[in-house]
Amino acid sequence: MADVNESTTTPTATRCGRCQAALTEREQVTAGDRVFCRTCYDILKLQVRTGVAAMSQDINYPIAAIGAILGGVVGALAWWGLTVLTKIGFGLVAVVIGLLVGHGTLRFAGGKRSLGLQVLAVAVGALSFLVAVYLVNMTFFNEALAQRGEAWRVGFPPPSINVFYRVIAANFGIMKLVFLGIIVYEAWFIPRPIKLAAP
Ligand SMILES: [Zn+2]
Incomplete structure (x- = not known):
C-alpha cells in the first residue's frame, strides 16, 4: 500500500x-x-x-503653417462675425481661435508634435486674435464714422503697423489680455510633444 x-x-x-x-x-x-x-x-x-x-521628426512646417493659418482665419472670422452681429464682445468665442489654430497645426502636420509646431501655433494664434480684434474695432469705428457723417474709414488690411496698433490699443483691456493668454496656452498645449515618464 x-x-x-x-x-x-x-x-x-x-x-x-x-x-x-x-x-x-x-x-x-x-x-x-x-x-x-x-x-x-x-x-x-x-x-x-x-x-x-x-513623432517630432520630418515635420512639414509649411503645410503645418497652412493648417495653423486656416484655423486662425476661421476662428477670427467667426469671432468677428458673431461680435458684429451681437454687438457684444463674446470673449469666450475668442478662445475658439486657440483651439482651431492648435488643432489645425496638429492635423496638417500629420499628427506630429514638436516645440517648433508649438511656437508656430502660438505665433499664428496670437496674430489671429489681434487681427480679429482689429476687424471688430474697425467695424464699430466705421459705423461711428458713418453716423457722424465722416467720409474716411478704417480699412483692411491696415495701411500701416501704426494704424494696426492704434485700432487694437483703443480698447485693449484686461479681458482681452486674458483671452489672449488662453489662446496662447491652447496653441502651446495642443501640439506639445509627448513626454515619456522617467523610469
Ligand atoms: Zn521576453
Whole structure:
C-alpha cells in the first residue's frame, strides 16, 4: 500500500509578455501591469522611444503653417462675425481661435508634435486674435464714422503697423489680455510633444 503523495505545489510560472519565456523572480521586469524579461523590456523601451522621437521628426512646417493659418482665419472670422452681429464682445468665442489654430497645426502636420509646431501655433494664434480684434474695432469705428457723417474709414488690411496698433490699443483691456493668454496656452498645449515618464 504505497501512498503516493503527488500533491507537490506547482507554481504557475510567470512568463514574459513578449517572448513567453518562463521567468524567475529576479528576471522579471514589470512595466505597467505586464511582466517582461530584461531583453524584451529593453526592446520595447527602444521601440517606444523611437516612436516618440519619430513623432517630432520630418515635420512639414509649411503645410503645418497652412493648417495653423486656416484655423486662425476661421476662428477670427467667426469671432468677428458673431461680435458684429451681437454687438457684444463674446470673449469666450475668442478662445475658439486657440483651439482651431492648435488643432489645425496638429492635423496638417500629420499628427506630429514638436516645440517648433508649438511656437508656430502660438505665433499664428496670437496674430489671429489681434487681427480679429482689429476687424471688430474697425467695424464699430466705421459705423461711428458713418453716423457722424465722416467720409474716411478704417480699412483692411491696415495701411500701416501704426494704424494696426492704434485700432487694437483703443480698447485693449484686461479681458482681452486674458483671452489672449488662453489662446496662447491652447496653441502651446495642443501640439506639445509627448513626454515619456522617467523610469
Ligand atoms: Zn521576453
